[in-house]
Amino acid sequence: MRHKVAGWKLGRNTAHRRSLLRNLVTSLILEERIETTVPKAKAMRPNVEKMITLGKRGDLAARRRAAAYLMTSDAVDKLFDTIGPRFGDRNGGYLRIVRSGWQKGDGAEKAFIELLGSEKVLDEKRQKRSEARAKRVAETKKAMEEAEAQAKAEGGAEPAAGGESKE
Amino acid sequence: MPNPKRRHSQRRTSTRRAHDALQGHSLSECPNCHEKKMPHRACSKCGYYKGREVLDVEEKS
Numbered sequence: 001m002r003h004k005v006a007g008w009k010l011g012r013n014t015a016h017r018r019s020l021l022r023n024l025v026t027s028l029i030l031e032e033r034i035e036t037t038v039p040k041a042k043a044m045r046p047n048v049e050k051m052i053t054l055g056k057r058g059d060l061a062a063r064r065r066a067a068a069y070l071m072t073s074d075a076v077d078k079l080f081d082t083i084g085p086r087f088g089d090r091n092g093g094y095l096r097i098v099r100s101g102w103q104k105g106d107g108a109e110k111a112f113i114e115l116l117g118s119e120k121v122l123d124e125k126r127q128k129r130s131e132a133r134a135k136r137v138a139e140t141k142k143a144m145e146e147a148e149a150q151a152k153a154e155g156g157a158e159p160a161a162g163g164e165s166k167e
Numbered sequence: 168m169p170n171p172k173r174r175h176s177q178r179r180t181s182t183r184r185a186h187d188a189l190q191g192h193s194l195s196e197c198p199n200c201h202e203k204k205m206p207h208r209a210c211s212k213c214g215y216y217k218g219r220e221v222l223d224v225e226e227k228s
Contacts, residue, residue, distance in 0.1 A: 004205075096207075098206040098216050098220050099207060099209065100208065100209045100210050101208075101209075101211055112209075112220075119219065
């Protein structure tokens with residue numbers, strides 16, 4: 001008896017659910033790691049694994065079937081060029097789901113879902129992000145200082161006093 | 168419709184509720200930062216799970 005193993009409906013009708021899952025799978029293949037709720041992560045897992053299996057087969061029919069499911073051709077290219085070969089020696093279990101906390105608002109449990117072996121890519125991404133953030137911080141700081149100096153130069157005592165109190 | 172015949176006393180109510188207390192979560196210790204964390208989840212303090220799996224906790228603080 002296969003009672004209670006029907007999977008996840010996610011509170012959506014069939015078309016809505018299919019769109020959601022296709023979007024999630026495409027994003028995961030492009031980004032290597034996405035943050036979502038635990039049920040969505042679990043619901044998308046079989047679909048991702050099927051896509052990776054197609055990516056490992058690598059023939060034209062497989063490519064067409066992947067293109068019919070994934071939302072962008074970038075994702076198809078990435079699936080067949082980098083992700084498929086990466087999992088050549090592994091039979092399933094390509095994904096990792098790590099519970100990471102709770103969502104503000106409705107308290108849903110959130111999780112990261114990521115492709116195994118994507119640690120290097122993700123570390124590079126994180127480093128790039130932090131560099132961009134540092135750059136942005138430096139730029140805003142500079143802009144603020146410049147604006148303050150300008151305000152001081154332009155309008156006598158009053159704006160200058162305002163600027164000092166802000167500091 | 169049947170109705171209550173007598174008012175319940177405060178004591179009766181509180182005696183009934185004596186066993187209704189919520190239990191705390193059983194927490195495990197994070198092997199990286201030794202804070203208490205929920206089991207089978209990434210540590211919310213240091214962002215580690217099973218050796219790595221850094222969430223961006225450190226960068227924000």
